[in-house]
Amino acid sequence: MVRSLALTLALTLPVLLSGCVGTSEPAPRPVRTATTWNPPVAPENRLCLANLSQKYATFTPLPDQYYGAGCTALGAVRLTSLRSDNGTLQIANLGPVTCPLASTLSGWARFGVDRAAKAILGSPLVRIETLGSYSCRNVAGTSRLSAHASANAVDVSGFVLADGRRITVLRDWDSESPQIRAFLATIRDSACKRFGTVLSPQYNAAHRDHFHLEVGGGRPFCQ
Numbered sequence: 001m002v003r004s005l006a007l008t009l010a011l012t013l014p015v016l017l018s019g020c021v022g023t024s025e026p027a028p029r030p031v032r033t034a035t036t037w038n039p040p041v042a043p044e045n046r047l048c049l050a051n052l053s054q055k056y057a058t059f060t061p062l063p064d065q066y067y068g069a070g071c072t073a074l075g076a077v078r079l080t081s082l083r084s085d086n087g088t089l090q091i092a093n094l095g096p097v098t099c100p101l102a103s104t105l106s107g108w109a110r111f112g113v114d115r116a117a118k119a120i121l122g123s124p125l126v127r128i129e130t131l132g133s134y135s136c137r138n139v140a141g142t143s144r145l146s147a148h149a150s151a152n153a154v155d156v157s158g159f160v161l162a163d164g165r166r167i168t169v170l171r172d173w174d175s176e177s178p179q180i181r182a183f184l185a186t187i188r189d190s191a192c193k194r195f196g197t198v199l200s201p202q203y204n205a206a207h208r209d210h211f212h213l214e215v216g217g218g219r220p221f222c223q
Helices: 002-023 043-054 099-121 178-192
Strands: 058-061 065-068 071-073 076-083 088-092 125-132 153-161 166-168 197-199 211-214
Touching (some): 099 153, 099 211, 178 197
Antiparallel strands (some): 197 211
């Protein structure tokens, strides 16, 4: 019996050892290339994108971008159009914007600008004109990065109405028309209720031709 047991061990031991040797080698790791792999969308950004869709905005989600020097466009989208009460609002010259900025802009365009245009000027809004959004730059006269450097700000310069009128911040902030002045003041005040920072021609000469609209940041500021 002892001889039989020894023979069995002699025959099976090499097989057992070969199994141990095979499992000692680590499985190969999947290869990911930085140029094609993107991190999963953060839960809060998924919620923002869903909310933006529910507002009937037309947009394309963009991959996260790191441009260097602290400049980024994270969780950003490219907006093609927004929604008014009765139709589509075009938006011109807009680059990447973060989803929270796009969502806030959507609400302001519909409930602030379009409704003010109908109530004060008698014609609905059809297009918002901008001077752009993302730009890797500092706040003028400082070493602090602008909100534009993280795609969290947009500069709005003008508005086109359904009746063909074009109203610009540069030309019409001090318009001879009290209705046009009231329209621009009303939508600036409406923006102040939604955005963290709003700068208008009332703030300084650098903003004579646009409204600077910014989300995030610290203490709200409206001028």
